[in-house]
Amino acid sequence: MNAASLTGMTALSIGKDIKLTSAEELEATLRHIGATRYHSLHPFHKLLHGGKLNKGQVQAWALNRYYYQSTIPIKDAVVISRFRDRATRVEWRHRIEDHDGDVGSEGGIERWLKLTEGLGLDTAYVESTEGILPATRFAVEAYVHYCREKSPLEAIASSLTELFAPNLHEERISGMLAHYDFVNPDIMSYFKRRLTQAPRDAGFALDYVKAHATTPEQRAQVCNALIFKTNVLWVQLDALQHAYVEGHIPPGAFVPKEH
Ligand SMILES: O=C(O)c1cc(C(=O)O)c2c(n1)C(=O)C(=O)c1cc(C(=O)O)[nH]c1-2
Numbered sequence: 001m002n003a004a005s006l007t008g009m010t011a012l013s014i015g016k017d018i019k020l021t022s023a024e025e026l027e028a029t030l031r032h033i034g035a036t037r038y039h040s041l042h043p044f045h046k047l048l049h050g051g052k053l054n055k056g057q058v059q060a061w062a063l064n065r066y067y068y069q070s071t072i073p074i075k076d077a078v079v080i081s082r083f084r085d086r087a088t089r090v091e092w093r094h095r096i097e098d099h100d101g102d103v104g105s106e107g108g109i110e111r112w113l114k115l116t117e118g119l120g121l122d123t124a125y126v127e128s129t130e131g132i133l134p135a136t137r138f139a140v141e142a143y144v145h146y147c148r149e150k151s152p153l154e155a156i157a158s159s160l161t162e163l164f165a166p167n168l169h170e171e172r173i174s175g176m177l178a179h180y181d182f183v184n185p186d187i188m189s190y191f192k193r194r195l196t197q198a199p200r201d202a203g204f205a206l207d208y209v210k211a212h213a214t215t216p217e218q219r220a221q222v223c224n225a226l227i228f229k230t231n232v233l234w235v236q237l238d239a240l241q242h243a244y245v246e247g248h249i250p251p252g253a254f255v256p257k258e259h
Pocket residue numbers: 072158159160161162163164165168169194233
């Protein structure tokens with residue numbers, strides 16, 4: 001397989017003419033999808049990490065992303081519910097703890113709330129999710145539905161965007177600390193923690209799909225799950241860009257006080 005054979009890839013899926021005949025070809029295609037479609041390439045991220053947004057726009061991003069973060073453990077509970085196989089459930093369940101925490105130990109959602117609080121947002125308002133963009137809600141819900149309705153293999157494959165997250169998190173930590181005086185290392189602790197969590201999770205998911213997608217059809221399904229997920233992430237940033245950079249805030253959505 002080479003780059004030319006990937007021309008059968010549309011915005012929504014790879015075509016039937018792409019036949020991946022080995023686990024290595026599958027991995028190469030997944031990495032190509034990440035390199036060309038991951039939301040690290042989105043213009044909103046370039047603005048965020050390059051210090052080009054004002055505080056209100058950064059608040060809008062963190063507020064909306066809270067909905068994604070707080071839905072991830074619900075999504076992961078759905079993924080677990082798809083498996084009769086105990087070993088897979090046991091492997092997957094630490095993801096829920098990573099986000100929800102445990103009695104007496106902080107999880108990712110609390111660390112995300114440190115970020116929104118540090119940015120000056122009221123925690124009850126953030127948790128209510130009242131101010132998020134409709135597109136954020138639709139995209140995130142689509143991810144949960146996908147994991148419920150598609151095959152267990154596709155449910156696992158849809159998490160593979162995490163393969164590409166650590167580089168983005170590194171860029172975010174250094175970019176935001178360098179450019180915004182309202183950001184400090186303490187409120188960025190969520191991302192620091194993900195730098196060790198995400199590679200473990202992504203490694204498991206990648207090994208899983210390489211071992212369990214044994215036909216060209218299944219390998220195409222895995223690729224299409226990743227494409228679907230890159231779209232889930234991309235449209236959330238499209239919506240932020242439209243509302244808070246271009247100034248078309250939909251009725252009822254968060255209106256920043258600080259510019
Ligand atoms: O900041 C990001 O760009 C980013 C992206 C992703 C991703 O690629 O899905 C995740 C996260 N962060 C993240 O923090 C996280 O916990 C996470 C879980 C998952 C997943 O699909 O199960 N993706 C992501």
